Amino acid sequence: MKYLQNGGYNSNPYMRASLLLTVLLLAGFVITNFLIFFNRMGFSLESIASYYLGNEEEYRPARSLQSMLEVTHGHLPMMALVLLLLTHLAIFAPLSKSAKYGCIFASFASGLLSEGSGYLVRFVHPGFAVLKLISFAVLQICLIFLLSSLALFLIRSWRVSTHDSSNDV
Numbered sequence: 001m002k003y004l005q006n007g008g009y010n011s012n013p014y015m016r017a018s019l020l021l022t023v024l025l026l027a028g029f030v031i032t033n034f035l036i037f038f039n040r041m042g043f044s045l046e047s048i049a050s051y052y053l054g055n056e057e058e059y060r061p062a063r064s065l066q067s068m069l070e071v072t073h074g075h076l077p078m079m080a081l082v083l084l085l086l087t088h089l090a091i092f093a094p095l096s097k098s099a100k101y102g103c104i105f106a107s108f109a110s111g112l113l114s115e116g117s118g119y120l121v122r123f124v125h126p127g128f129a130v131l132k133l134i135s136f137a138v139l140q141i142c143l144i145f146l147l148s149s150l151a152l153f154l155i156r157s158w159r160v161s162t163h164d165s166s167n168d169v
Contacts, residue, residue, distance in 0.1 A: 049126035086146040093153040110139035
């Protein structure tokens with residue numbers, strides 16, 4: 001992280017390449033998030049509730065607590081690491097303090113709500129499907145914003161370092 005804070009990544013093409021490729025892979029992560037959500041649940045409140053509560057017409061059983069816990073067990077640490085990485089890197093991007101705080105809070109809160117709202121739909125009330133949809137959308141917006149901010153930051157720093165090195169000749 002000292003390379004980001006002190007700008008050392010500007011002179012290290014390996015660091016820039018690694019960070020930019022990380023951004024590209026995580027962009028694929030966001031795309032697959034949308035595709036999985038759409039294929040499993042759809043984007044309507046009825047289809048989200050049906051996913052968790054089951055659907056007799058489609059011969060789909062309600063989600064069991066065990067299956068939901070297994071999914072959550074994998075999602076929570078992965079989302080924590082992805083959000084930690086992205087929000088930590090975004091700290092060094094030229095954003096205002098309020099934008100940084102907002103991104104950090106919104107990312108983690110929407111990630112937690114996105115995971116927890118499925119339990120609310122299944123075990124409390126189907127009306128929580130709206131929370132599932134909104135928290136998913138906010139999380140994806142946060143991820144896209146963080147990835148875009150980081151990509152722009154890296155591209156601008158690459159242009160500056162390329163411009164600076166061409167002046168050295």
